[in-house]
Amino acid sequence: MGFRIVAAVFALWAVASGAWGPAAARQATNVSLIVANGIVITVDGTRRVLNPGSVAINGTEIVAIDTPVAISARYRSADTIDATGKVVMPGLINTHTHAAMVMFRGLGNDLALMDWLQKYIFPAEAKTVSPAFVRVGTRLALLEMIQSGTTTYADMYYFEEEVARVTKAAGVRGVLGQTVIEFPVPDAKTPAEALKRTEAFAKEFAQDDLITPSIAPHAVYTLDAAILTAASELAKRLNIPMQIHLAETSAEIGQSQDRHKQRPVALLDSLKFWAPITIGAHGVWISPDEIALLKQRNVGISNNPESNMKLASGTAPVVAYRHAGVNVGLGTDGAASNNDLDMFEAMRQAAFQQKLVSMDPRVISAPEALEMATIGGARVLGQQALIGSLEAGKRADLIIVGMSRPRQTPLFDPVSQVVYVTRGDDVETTVVNGKVLMRDRKVLTMDEGMVLREARAAADLVRKAVQQ
């Protein structure tokens, strides 16, 4: 072979392989993690689905999402996860739960909210809730969340600094609300004490990468106007998100009218209660005028279809919220009224519930349900610039979901499959802030056996508490 021919063949090879020519100047950049060859559902502004697609992650951030060929030309990593045939999607965002209440899972089922709260939950909590109990319960909840693809959750409970510590250790993202309620509770004898606690907690976790401290005045039926106002002032002063149970049941509307002479939304508006980020949990018994007001005040709604159905609380006007431009996310509520923390089930039930009550199967489509569980939730929490979709520059919170079960076969439409047949157990790998928390079903940041043993042991306290 003459020199010229060899040179020409080499040049052809070099251009085709990207080793030379325009790409030659750009060497592949080292990144910390590549998720390769998946069916990438981005939930970005154009709802892009790349099939196949790869995601390059460096440190805590997504640096690029593109075709596998383009990503492997530009990036290399010592750690690559092959996602062939699997869905790669944003981690799910649970906008309302009480994590440690997994310890009351299955307790006092089949009762109305007020009966259930007053006969079972409040008394059991009074006898069991301690820093150690909250740690054990929250760890159990975190294990369930990591295993079912939840990467961010909004919590309302007691000893929230303990919740924050175990959440951070597990590597999960949280908007964690310290409860303020009028009767004595395990972490505060008075609401004033709860406010003080909130302030110390907010200080401890200010600027944390995973934890956003928050304040959670419980509801208008468990707080008077002065405390609601004080909680709101503290949220504004500390610039932290506020979470409140809002118009969950028709009984709550009656209680609000008896006690405050106003419906919940009108009362809170007259108190100038709303903070820059306010998360209204449930928002079931809401009129069209109130929807317009919530939009004006930038209040986000956490829709909790399973809890609302199990307690027969009602159906939130999700379609009307969305038409009015109110941000809507999904939540599971505490496991005690659900009875699990599986956000895939929440997506499915959210769609089914709205279709049934409106007698219109076109409302809350699969893409809309997925949106509520991801970018919608991020907007409700005020974190849409960071999480909720797979986009370069956002935090690397993503999950890899198996799609090869019989019930997922055949696979025509990945989004429909995710919403209508996928379960939390199908999640194989969970990544938060660029860190792999679960890989091929093995949780890496928690000792699964230990978490379960401790939870079973602590359940004895609950058993004793409800026997007395």
Ligand SMILES: [Zn+2]
């Ligand atoms: Zn709740």
